[in-house]
Amino acid sequence: xxxxxxxxxxxxxxxxxxxxxxxxxxxxxxxxxxxxxxxxxxxxxxxxxxxxxxxxxxxxxxxxxxxxxxxxxxxxxxxxxxxxxxxxxxxxxxxxxxxxxxxxxxxxxxxxxxxxxxxxxxxxxxxxxxxxxxxxxxxxxxxxxxxxxxxxxxxxxxxxxxxxxxxxxxxxxxxxxxxxxxxxxxxxxxxxxxxxxxxxxxxxxxxxxxxxxxxxxxxxxxxxxxxxxxxxxxxxxxxxxxxxxxxxxxxxxxxxxxxxxxxxxxxxxxxxxxxxxxxxxxxxxxxxxxxxxxxxxxxxxxxxxxxxxxxxx
Amino acid sequence: xxxxxxxxxxxxxxxxxxxxxxxxxxxxxxxxxxxxxxxxxxxxxxxxxxxxxxxxxxxxxxxxxxxxxxxxxxxxxxxxxxxxxxxxxxxxxxxxxxxxxxxxxxxxxxxxxxxxxxxxxxxxxxxxxxxxxxxxxxxxxxxxxxxxxxxxxxxxxxxxxxxxxxxxxxxxxxxxxxxxxxxxxxxxxxxxxxxxxxxxxxxxxxxxxxxxxxxxxxxxxxxxxxxxxxxxxxxxxxxxxxxxxxxxxxxxxxxxxxxxxxxxxxxxxxxxxxxxxxxxxxxxxxxxxxxxxxxxxxxx
Numbered sequence: 001x002x003x004x005x006x007x008x009x010x011x012x013x014x015x016x017x018x019x020x021x022x023x024x025x026x027x028x029x030x031x032x033x034x035x036x037x038x039x040x041x042x043x044x045x046x047x048x049x050x051x052x053x054x055x056x057x058x059x060x061x062x063x064x065x066x067x068x069x070x071x072x073x074x075x076x077x078x079x080x081x082x083x084x085x086x087x088x089x090x091x092x093x094x095x096x097x098x099x100x101x102x103x104x105x106x107x108x109x110x111x112x113x114x115x116x117x118x119x120x121x122x123x124x125x126x127x128x129x130x131x132x133x134x135x136x137x138x139x140x141x142x143x144x145x146x147x148x149x150x151x152x153x154x155x156x157x158x159x160x161x162x163x164x165x166x167x168x169x170x171x172x173x174x175x176x177x178x179x180x181x182x183x184x185x186x187x188x189x190x191x192x193x194x195x196x197x198x199x200x201x202x203x204x205x206x207x208x209x210x211x212x213x214x215x216x217x218x219x220x221x222x223x224x225x226x227x228x229x230x231x232x233x234x235x236x237x238x239x240x241x242x243x244x245x246x247x248x249x250x251x252x253x254x255x256x257x258x259x260x261x262x263x264x265x266x267x268x269x270x271x272x273x274x275x276x277x278x279x280x281x282x283x284x285x286x287x288x289x290x291x292x293x294x295x296x297x298x299x300x301x302x303x304x305x306x307x308x309x310x311x312x313x
Numbered sequence: 314x315x316x317x318x319x320x321x322x323x324x325x326x327x328x329x330x331x332x333x334x335x336x337x338x339x340x341x342x343x344x345x346x347x348x349x350x351x352x353x354x355x356x357x358x359x360x361x362x363x364x365x366x367x368x369x370x371x372x373x374x375x376x377x378x379x380x381x382x383x384x385x386x387x388x389x390x391x392x393x394x395x396x397x398x399x400x401x402x403x404x405x406x407x408x409x410x411x412x413x414x415x416x417x418x419x420x421x422x423x424x425x426x427x428x429x430x431x432x433x434x435x436x437x438x439x440x441x442x443x444x445x446x447x448x449x450x451x452x453x454x455x456x457x458x459x460x461x462x463x464x465x466x467x468x469x470x471x472x473x474x475x476x477x478x479x480x481x482x483x484x485x486x487x488x489x490x491x492x493x494x495x496x497x498x499x500x501x502x503x504x505x506x507x508x509x510x511x512x513x514x515x516x517x518x519x520x521x522x523x524x525x526x527x528x529x530x531x532x533x534x535x536x537x538x539x540x541x542x543x544x545x546x547x548x549x550x551x552x553x554x555x556x557x558x559x560x561x562x563x564x565x566x567x568x569x570x571x572x573x574x575x576x577x578x579x580x581x582x583x584x585x586x587x588x589x590x591x592x593x594x595x596x597x598x599x600x601x602x603x604x605x606x607x608x609x610x611x612x613x
Contacts, residue, residue: 050439052613072336072443080439088431090357102342103440105335114329121326131357147436152329184326 002064003029003155003187004049009058011044011211019044021211022058027189031181033202033219034191041211042191043083046157050080062155076105079148083159083191086144089133093124093143096132097150104151111150118146122176138169145176156180156188162197174201228288230257231271234281243274262287339441340450347454351420352461363419364458371409371416372466374400379473386477402491403570405467406498407563413506414531414559416462421510422523424451425604429518435613448515448608452601456507463499467492494569501565501593505558506531508600515604535559551584555592564589 004027011020020041036042047053049062051071060067062074088096094115101111119128122142127135132143141161148156161177162170178201181188192198198205205222207214215222233240237258241251247270250261260267268285275282346355353361378400400408428434428451437447471492478484509530514523534557541553554560568586 052435052438072441075439076333076335076441078439080436082432082435082439084432084435086432086436088427088433090360095355099342099346100436100440102346103339103437103442105333105338105441106329107332107334107338108342110329110331117327149326151333151440180326184328 003027003032003062004189005059005061005064006045007059009045009048009060010056011041011048011053012056018211020048020055023208023211023213025206025213025216027206027216028204029185029187030204031178031188031190031202032204032206033198034189034206034208035193035195035198036191036208036214037193040193040208042193042208043159044211045208046080046159046189046191049157050075050078076151077154079151079153079156081144081148081156081158081161083163085140087132087140089131091132092129093119093132093135093146094128097143097147100147101150106151114150114152115146118150119143121149121180122146123172137164138166138172141165141169141173142176145173149180154187156186158188158190160192161190162192162194170197177201223290225262226288226290227262229260229262229267229271229285230254230288231260231285232257232283233275234283236278236280239278240271240274240280243278244270247274259288336441336443336446340446343437343442343447343450344454344457347424347451348457349454350423351455351458360423364416364462367412367416367419368462368465371412371462372469374405374408375466375470375473379470379477382473382477400470402467402470402495403566403572405470405495406463406502406566409463409466410559410562413459413463413502414528417459417506417510417531418524418527420458421455421507421514421527422517422520424455425511425514426518426520426523429611430520432613434608434611438613444608445605448605449601452508452511452604455511456503459507460499460503463502464496467495467499491570498562498566498569501569501590502562504597505562505593505600508597508604509558512600512603512607515607531558552588554584555588558596561589561592561596565593 004025006023006025009020009023009025010018012018023041023045034042034045044053048055048060049067051067051074054068063077065074067074091099097119098111098115101114102108106114116125116128119125122145124139124142124146127139132140135143141163145158145161148158158177162173165173174197177188177190180186181201190198190202199219203219204217205219206216231240237253237256240258241253244251244258244260249263249267249270252259260271271285274280349355350360351364353364406413428437434447438444442450471488474488475481475484478487510527513526513530517523517526538553538557538560554564564584564586568589
């Protein structure tokens, strides 16, 4: 069963703003990172999945239920942690979280018990009878996570869960998210614009940009080899390029590095021989790996040249 | 982050296998929450000051008259006072009208306004209930709170009258119909004033704006229509009085208690009683629909 599935999902605001642009996507259970810069459409996608806003066109299902028609059913199985503040300062954490448990359909006594448990899970047990207005940002984020967990959802949608946290707070929140996902088998979707965070907790990555899908794949495949060898020499890289091109290798330069399309050991041999013949001082020879950041580079020709464009040089 | 709050206690998370009561349960719970919050129950001490103070003020005429009655019974000639009670069911609603209006203005923004101010709506709408469920549960809770505010003093009055009468059984039968009428009038009041003030407060997260808006809505039409109707008291101009919520309620009160409408309450005769009832019902339904529309379209 697909956890989430979208087909040509589009959301426009007015005629000018397109938040989601024909997004098609299948997400399997696990801890899934949803990455994209601010305004890429992450929050819009989450809100559509929750039925908080309706799409302009296209289809979206959660647990095989259509978001347009089965919103109420979906929402009972989903926990949502919004990006923005969503806590009443005059309430205590216990009152607010248990109130929302009732809103999710839990009986009154169960709501009380679950609230105590979930607040303890997020590490707020001691402070739970204090008014939220006096909480630190880190504590507020925990309350927000607690309310998303209180009805024991099958899917957790977290929108920028580390927003406003200091480095220590970020670490703790990420650890909490990871533990919730791995130990209890809960499907989690973490939206973030910080790749470093996503990398640490997620096993699967969905990258979107300007409302379009860039890539959706297991985390490992994002950092695979690019099929390019980067060679750095002290001086005379122009000569090296010339020599390699003469032998039929596709080459390009990237700053001080010479990029050569990788074709087995033959490439290494050719680079070695050329360096010896030209008397070049080699600084480093390494296969280029994709970096997560490359996904979002404005100028894809700039730093890491994709293998395809090298080969065509 | 400080040391005390910085650690996460790994005592485990447990799955919930118990019953899930769904949407209807969520709606009921939100209704009770709204009713209790309006009275300050389950909130801090400061939230209780306004509703409790206004409830005391609303009950004061009933309590005072009962005390006076009990006292005067000791003296010869005190029974005469009994027949000329200055506080009666048919005038009670208008006597405490100002407190009901103040209660609306003070408490309605605490429900819709607070939810918008602290961006709580996203969490409500992401749960088992729908937007319209949320709106109706909130409004219903508030209306019942207004109903209680208006009727409770008259229940005290009723109990006092029954207990002070020489024949308790006869006293009960004498007074019960009046209390029933008072309850009907309290329904009109709760519907119209409660509905209008919730509709106003649905449009702003700012408490001050909502308070001002509610008071303006209840007071300004009364003044304006009073002037217009006073000038051109012929035909059509007279119907303008239906734009004033308090005048409409004075009209329903006259019908409910089967008294003649006098100019004391700013009421002009010659408008049929059904017009007031229709205006009250339309005003109630209209303000509920306005609030529903507002929350349907609101982006969270």
